Amino acid sequence: xxxxxxxxxxxxxxxxxxxxxxxxxxxxxxxxxxxxxxxxxxxxxxxxxxxxxxxxxxxxxxxxxxxxxxxxxxxxxxxxxxxxxxxxxxxxxxxxxxxxxxxxxxxxxxxxxxxxxxxxxxxxxxxxxxxxxxxxxxxxxxxxxxxxxxxxxxxxxxxxxxxxxxxxxxxxxxxxxxxxxxxxxxxxx
Amino acid sequence: xxxxxxxxxxxxxxxxxxxxxxxxxxxxxxxxxxxxxxxxxxxxxxxxxxxxxxxxxxxxxxxxxxxxxxxxxxxxxxxxxxxxxxxxxxxxxxxxxxxxxxxxxxxxxxxxxxxxxxxxxxxxxxxxxxxxxxxxxxxxxxxxxxxxxxxxxxxxxxxxxxxxxxxxxxxxxxxxxxxxxxxxxxx
Numbered sequence: 001x002x003x004x005x006x007x008x009x010x011x012x013x014x015x016x017x018x019x020x021x022x023x024x025x026x027x028x029x030x031x032x033x034x035x036x037x038x039x040x041x042x043x044x045x046x047x048x049x050x051x052x053x054x055x056x057x058x059x060x061x062x063x064x065x066x067x068x069x070x071x072x073x074x075x076x077x078x079x080x081x082x083x084x085x086x087x088x089x090x091x092x093x094x095x096x097x098x099x100x101x102x103x104x105x106x107x108x109x110x111x112x113x114x115x116x117x118x119x120x121x122x123x124x125x126x127x128x129x130x131x132x133x134x135x136x137x138x139x140x141x142x143x144x145x146x147x148x149x150x151x152x153x154x155x156x157x158x159x160x161x162x163x164x165x166x167x168x169x170x171x172x173x174x175x176x177x178x179x180x181x182x183x184x185x186x187x188x189x
Numbered sequence: 190x191x192x193x194x195x196x197x198x199x200x201x202x203x204x205x206x207x208x209x210x211x212x213x214x215x216x217x218x219x220x221x222x223x224x225x226x227x228x229x230x231x232x233x234x235x236x237x238x239x240x241x242x243x244x245x246x247x248x249x250x251x252x253x254x255x256x257x258x259x260x261x262x263x264x265x266x267x268x269x270x271x272x273x274x275x276x277x278x279x280x281x282x283x284x285x286x287x288x289x290x291x292x293x294x295x296x297x298x299x300x301x302x303x304x305x306x307x308x309x310x311x312x313x314x315x316x317x318x319x320x321x322x323x324x325x326x327x328x329x330x331x332x333x334x335x336x337x338x339x340x341x342x343x344x345x346x347x348x349x350x351x352x353x354x355x356x357x358x359x360x361x362x363x364x365x366x367x368x369x370x371x372x373x374x375x376x
Contacts, residue, residue, distance in 0.1 A: 003229030003261050006347035007316065010230060010340040011237040013351055014314055017336055018220040018243070019213045025338075025351045026358040032347040044350065047363035052331055053354040054363075062300045062328055065321040069368045080365070 002034045042084050081161060083154045087172040090181040096169060097121075097144055104141045108156045109148055109175075117175065117186050119146065127152045132163035139165050146171035146178070190215055196288055200242055214242060223247040223310035225298055225326055227274035230316030230340050232264035232281075238314075239282035245290045246282070247310055250274045251297040298322055303329040315339045320368040327352060327361035337361075 009030065016022045031040040052059045088096060097103050107114060107122040114124050125135060127147070137143055143165060145153040150173050157168050171178060179186040192200065192214060203209040220243050224231055227250035238246055254262070254269045254277050262274075269277040275293035282291060296302065303325060307313060313335050315326045323341070330337040336353040339361065354360045
């Protein structure tokens, strides 16, 4: 049934392009998860370095696609890190935490920020001393990370990802947006 | 271009929608769409594009209908087993709406045929199932300046977007600059 849902969205977008009506799915990647039954949207922008459509493009005619797709050695290739794929909005983050029995919540800000405010149940591991190896975090757990605005936590998340952790979530907008969207009593700084 | 009386009656629920109307229905009739893939995505895509009155549909696929396709490739009936998918999908679409023109290309899309094919259409819809074809389609759509409505599925996940670098948007390579390693490619 999954192809039906996806094929019909594709048909809808074709028709909108022809009619030149509505907001087309350009620059936006729509992700559908049938098991969770949710849709997510990730914005995709033009890569100025793109080999095909970038400023100094190297692909100027059709190439050998069999070779292009087969030539990648398995060992050297690593899946690309896409920070947005780990992001959850404050609401999604809160819901996921509540329903995830293996959830471990990590605050990667510094001690002084922790003292201003923190999310209940969190454990503090400041980025200044963050090391996946000594963190004691289990790869079996779902690790939920947050910082002030979401930047430091994505760096910590990337370190964990490189170290082989797979189940990782980042609070989009950090505790600052959390205070706005979820906990109006929390101080913002 | 005009609509005949049968078409006016058939599309009347479109004609009364301000977002479509007679002008929009004529645009659909004038449109030429090329679909790559007549399988899981191509089935619903083709059936709806045909039903809404797209004037000319091109369908490219080289495969034949197999018993294991039937549970999800809904344009194909059990009696179509062994037939080229492009023929089976064409017949299903025309059974619903014989006003439209369908060009079938019972062949594998490759470097030799892709450019000439794309030139004949306004929009490309990618419902293919492998990375080689996906990069080929992306590059050819870029060179021929055709918008590409791209969809892909894997297990319980689907992705849909429009690549239109000619109007300032990204292309498939902006999103995935390299194919995944062979060991990670789902078969």
